[in-house]
Amino acid sequence: MKTEHISRRTFLAACGVAANGIAAPLAARPPARAVRFGVRSPLPEKITLREAALLVKRLGYDGIELGNEWSEQPLEFLQEQLAGVGIAVSAVVGSIKLLDTDPKVRAKAIETDRKRLELAQALGAEDIIEVPTFGPNRFQDLSPLMKPREIEEKLLLANLKQLVPAVQQTGVNLMLEACNKKETHFLNLQSQGAEFIEQVDAPGFKLLSDFYHMQLEEQNIAGTLAKCGKYTVYCHLADGKARTEPGSLPFDYRPGFAALKKWGFSGWLTMECNATDNPEAALARALAYIKKQWSEA
Numbered sequence: 001m002k003t004e005h006i007s008r009r010t011f012l013a014a015c016g017v018a019a020n021g022i023a024a025p026l027a028a029r030p031p032a033r034a035v036r037f038g039v040r041s042p043l044p045e046k047i048t049l050r051e052a053a054l055l056v057k058r059l060g061y062d063g064i065e066l067g068n069e070w071s072e073q074p075l076e077f078l079q080e081q082l083a084g085v086g087i088a089v090s091a092v093v094g095s096i097k098l099l100d101t102d103p104k105v106r107a108k109a110i111e112t113d114r115k116r117l118e119l120a121q122a123l124g125a126e127d128i129i130e131v132p133t134f135g136p137n138r139f140q141d142l143s144p145l146m147k148p149r150e151i152e153e154k155l156l157l158a159n160l161k162q163l164v165p166a167v168q169q170t171g172v173n174l175m176l177e178a179c180n181k182k183e184t185h186f187l188n189l190q191s192q193g194a195e196f197i198e199q200v201d202a203p204g205f206k207l208l209s210d211f212y213h214m215q216l217e218e219q220n221i222a223g224t225l226a227k228c229g230k231y232t233v234y235c236h237l238a239d240g241k242a243r244t245e246p247g248s249l250p251f252d253y254r255p256g257f258a259a260l261k262k263w264g265f266s267g268w269l270t271m272e273c274n275a276t277d278n279p280e281a282a283l284a285r286a287l288a289y290i291k292k293q294w295s296e297a
Contacts (some may be wrong), residue, residue, distance in 0.1 A: 035294060037287055038063035038090035038270035040236070042245070042279035049081040056087055059284050063090035065270055066125075075122050082123075089125040090268045091208075091234060092116050094174070098159045099133035099152050099186065110159055113174070114166045121170040127234050127268075129208055131177050132156050134184050152186060160200045167204035175208040175234055180216040188217050190228040197231050209260075210236035211253065212243050212272070222255035229263040237290060238273035245273045245282040247289030257297030269294065 039056045047055075049070055056064050064087055070078065071092045082089070094116050095109035116128045132152075139148040146154075160174070167174050176193040187193055190209060197205045209225065209232040218224045225232065239249040246253065269290055275282035 033266040035266055036062040036088070036090070036268050037290065038065055038088075038268045039283060040065040040067065040270055040272040042271075042273060042275040042282055044279050049078070050085065053082055053085045053087045055280065056283075057085055059280070060287055061087070061283070063088035063268065063270070065090045065129075065272070066092045066123075068093050068096075071116060071119065075119060078119075078123060089120070089123040090270055091127040091129055091175070092120040092123070092125055094128045094130040096131050096134070098130065099156055101138050106155070106159065110162050113163055117163075117166045117170045117172045117174070120172045125172065127173040127175050127206070127208075129175050129177055129234075131179055131184065131187070133186050134179075136185050156196060157199055160196065160205065161202075164200065164202045164204075167202070171204070173204050173206045173233055175206045177208040177210060177236075178213060178217070179210070180213045182216075183213075188213075190214070190218065190224050190232075194228045194231050206233040207231040208234045208236065209256075210238075210272070211256065212236060212238035212240075214256075215240065215251070222259045225256050225259035226262070229260045229265065232260060232263070232265060233267040235260075235267070235269050236272040237269060237286070238271070243272075243274050244276050245271065245286040246293075247285050248276045248282075253290065253293040254297040257294050261297055 037060075039061050043052050043055070053064050066078070066089055095112035097105055097109035098113075100106050100109065113128065113130065120126070120128050137148045137152065139151045141148050142151070163174060176187065176196060178187045178189055178193050181188055190207060193207050197207065207228060209229070211221070213236075214221045214224065237246050237253070238244065239246055239251045271283060271286050271290075273282075273286070
């Protein structure tokens with residue numbers, strides 16, 4: 001077989017290195033995307049989505065997260081409310097019923113998630129949020145054949161695999177969110193969410209890492225994210241058990257942020273918190289605090 005000669009200059013250029021051994025200019029490489037800052041809460045009561053988006057934009061945020069109060073609305077309505085504001089949709093909440101005991105409800109939840117993936121795609125959002133279930137385990141104990149937890153684990157994996165085609169077709173991530181034990185018995189740790197992602201073994205299944213829940217459940221947030229942060233594409237932020245705005249307590253996000261930076265995190269840092277005074281003032285302070293914490297991490 002004839003071997004084609006490749007010059008040193010050609011080889012180095014292909015590797016992104018100049019002939020003198022110095023790295024090629026950054027302009028020749030795809031730029032790294034910066035993190036973006038979003039809001040789920042707090043927001044003033046009884047305001048329209050447009051009013052909320054305008055407020056978030058004026059405070060300097062990049063996006064707004066759509067909970068079920070908005071994600072159940074028609075696409076045309078949402079587009080009209082957001083038109084011309086210059087604010088992105090950071091994420092859309094999913095069905096939150098993938099582990100209901102009623103098979104009809106579970107089937108409807110899967111269909112809802114398909115529609116939410118399409119909705120997110122149409123709105124330009126990259127992610128939908130899925131908490132598999134809230135509250136206690138309601139499945140019957142079938143021991144020794146199967147325990148209630150085993151039933152849930154098999155059902156969730158099967159349901160997530162049903163959503164693989166829709167995730168791949170839309171290009172929207174489906175994010176699993178672990179919550180604290182006061183809210184759900186099922187998914188409390190980042191490692192548990194990561195296990196399901198690995199079992200699904202398909203692109204587009206990711207983690208939402210919520211710093212409020214992690215403060216209550218993880219022994220070491222930075223250590224956890226050093227292991228599981230490769231799956232994290234989105235964060236919720238709040239301080240302490242009262243879930244107040246970032247900066248309201250002496251909680252340091254920098255160790256966790258530093259772990260995410262090592263994985264190349266470039267997703268959303270989104271406020272989901274309560275306000276210690278009024279929402280506008282709390283969100284303004286939180287944004288300044290989180291931007292500083294991220295830059296120092």
